[in-house]
Amino acid sequence: MANLEGSTGISIGRVESADNSRQDLIIDTQTGALIGEREVALTDEEWGFPAGTTTSFTAVRTSVVDSAPDGGTQNGQFDREGCVDKGKGNFQC
Numbered sequence: 001m002a003n004l005e006g007s008t009g010i011s012i013g014r015v016e017s018a019d020n021s022r023q024d025l026i027i028d029t030q031t032g033a034l035i036g037e038r039e040v041a042l043t044d045e046e047w048g049f050p051a052g053t054t055t056s057f058t059a060v061r062t063s064v065v066d067s068a069p070d071g072g073t074q075n076g077q078f079d080r081e082g083c084v085d086k087g088k089g090n091f092q093c
Contacts, residue, residue, distance in 0.1 A: 002024065002026045002038070005036070005059040007026075007028065007035045007036070007059070008029075009026045009027050009028045009029055009035050009036075010026070010027055010029050011024040011025065011026045011027075011038070012024065012025045012027065013025075013040075015042065020041065020042045020043045021039050021040060021041055021042055021055070022039070022040045022042055023037065023038075023039055024037060024038045024039075024040065025037050026038065033060075033062060034060055035059065035060055035061075036057060036058050036059045036060050037057065037058050037060075038054050038056065038057035038058075039054070039055050039056045039057070040052065040053065040054050040055065041053045041055050075091070078091045078093070081093055
């Protein structure tokens with residue numbers, strides 16, 4: 001079980017042997033929704049983190065709304081900067 005910002009779920013992890021860490025996806029057991037991810041040190045780190053320390057995490061919150069927010073554009077920042085889509089995601093600014 002994992003607790004992330006007040007939400008409890010189950011973690012599914014994968015060991016990253018390159019840096020002796022574990023990458024976890026945290027899933028809400030009631031809904032099956034992704035509620036976050038975290039990285040856990042598996043060995044004592046040179047900068048002082050003991051094994052088992054969560055070294056980074058991301059919490060994911062979702063909600064259902066009636067409509068999308070106003071003011072957005074299809075291409076986001078590219079549109080705001082006056083860029084032109086030349087096709088296949090190739091923007092000229």
